Amino acid sequence: MKIVKIIAIVLLVTFVGIQFIPTTRNQSDSVPSTDFMLVNNVPKNIQNKLQISCYDCHSNNTQYPWYNKVQPVAWFLEDHIKEGKAELNFNEWNSLSTRRKTSKLRSIIKQIENGEMPLDSYTFIHRDARFSEAEAEEIINWVTQLKDSL
Amino acid sequence: MKKLKMSIATMLLLVVSFTNAQEKEKMKMDHKMDHGKMMNMNSDPKAEAILNDYFSLKDALVADDSKKAAQEGTKLVASLKAFDTSSYTKEQQEELADIIEDATEHSEHIAESAIDHQREHFKxxxxxxxxxVAIxxxxxxxxxxFCPMYDKxxxxxxxxxxxxxPYYGSRMLKCGKVQKTIQ
Structure with a gap:
């Protein structure tokens, strides 16, 4: 019984302790003029969906709900944001060449088609980021249109 | 006398035909040289290295060998990085840089993905x-x-x-047709 208590205390102390380790927040007040939404004529509902489902990891500004500020969730998220932004940053969309844009749009379509994005680990806690089948189809159709118009 | 005339005429004829032949030969040579020069200009060893890796990657996908394809993807990342655009015009340099950047990203993905994903990026x-190659x-x-079935x-x-x-491998090895010959 005593050992259980000790383990519980150690875990609690560690949990509280790691909260003090700083993480870099991915936050920015300004939206650059190269942003995807600013240079493309994106329908409102698709804008919303992209904002909720993609922008947390694929832009310079993450919406942090309370649980994303708690370690070790914050670490996990930090890593994903870094990787996500390296792959695609919607804020810097217009700095890409036509070739790169076409390439990215094709990847977006494939990722959504294959259900790889948004990540399961993300939608697990972020329920509203999930795409319904109809939403996925709508986005894919719109993105395909955009790709073909480039 | 008649004999002499005949031999002079023959000699003349020979000389004429010889120079003519030489002329032709020279023209042929010129043509060849032109072609040779073009070939030379059109063959960049660093671009050939990229092409070689690309073909190895293609062969791995034809063989449904995801592991090999991943290795070739890694090699391609390296040969793309080694590409030197300095001998091209400014405009070509810009386009090549753009191509290399895009190709590198796809090769990186091929280096770390399962076969379906590798094929998507291969496209x-x-x-x-x-x-x-056009440049x-x-x-x-x-x-x-060209395969009309894979991804539209x-x-x-x-x-x-x-x-x-390479998109279907053994599942549909012979699906497709030659669309264009590039020389």
Missing amino acids: TLSKDITDM TGTKNTLYQQ GSAWLSTDNEIRN
């Missing part, structure tokens, strides 16, 4: 490599081949005009 990679040229004859139609390059489909 865009093939477009990049085709655009690269750099190549010493080999290439065949642009997808092309790739091969050194062999016989179809070996």
